Amino acid sequence: MDHAAEVKKYAPNADDAKVAALIKYLGVSLHNRDSSLVAASDPDELKTVHNNWCRKKLGVTDDAAIDAAIKKVVETMKGNNHKSRAAFYYLAAEYLGKLDAL
Numbered sequence: 001m002d003h004a005a006e007v008k009k010y011a012p013n014a015d016d017a018k019v020a021a022l023i024k025y026l027g028v029s030l031h032n033r034d035s036s037l038v039a040a041s042d043p044d045e046l047k048t049v050h051n052n053w054c055r056k057k058l059g060v061t062d063d064a065a066i067d068a069a070i071k072k073v074v075e076t077m078k079g080n081n082h083k084s085r086a087a088f089y090y091l092a093a094e095y096l097g098k099l100d101a102l
Contacts, residue, residue: 003030006084010076010091018102022093023086025057025102030086038088040074053089058098069095 003026007019029035039045054066073091077083093099 001030001033001036001082001084003036003084003086006087007090010087011094014090014094015099018099019086019090021102022090026086026089036085038083038085040077040083040088046070046074049088049092054092054096058093058096058101060096060098065096 003023004016004019007014007022023030026036038049049070050063050066054060054069060066069092072095073088076091077088090099090102093102
């Protein structure tokens with residue numbers, strides 16, 4: 001999967017340097033098909049995105065804002081059964097105003 005292209009599909013004006021930094025950060029997890037995707041229908045997966053990505057990496061502490069951003073990402077990527085982790089995380093950061101944290 002071309003993760004940069006997946007990000008650009010949902011965020012056509014995405015900053016290439018930020019996308020590259022995100023892909024580098026995700027590293028090995030993108031090499032395994034299962035870990036390279038976000039299962040948006042799995043509450044445990046969304047909890048992981050909430051806690052490990054939005055709270056820890058991006059530094060957002062407002063749970064309501066995080067939940068709203070995740071919901072918005074799920075809606076944006078609706079219809080795609082193979083949600084790229086890179087695209088999901090990029091959109092979450094964008095919706096939370098935290099692209100500079102990438």
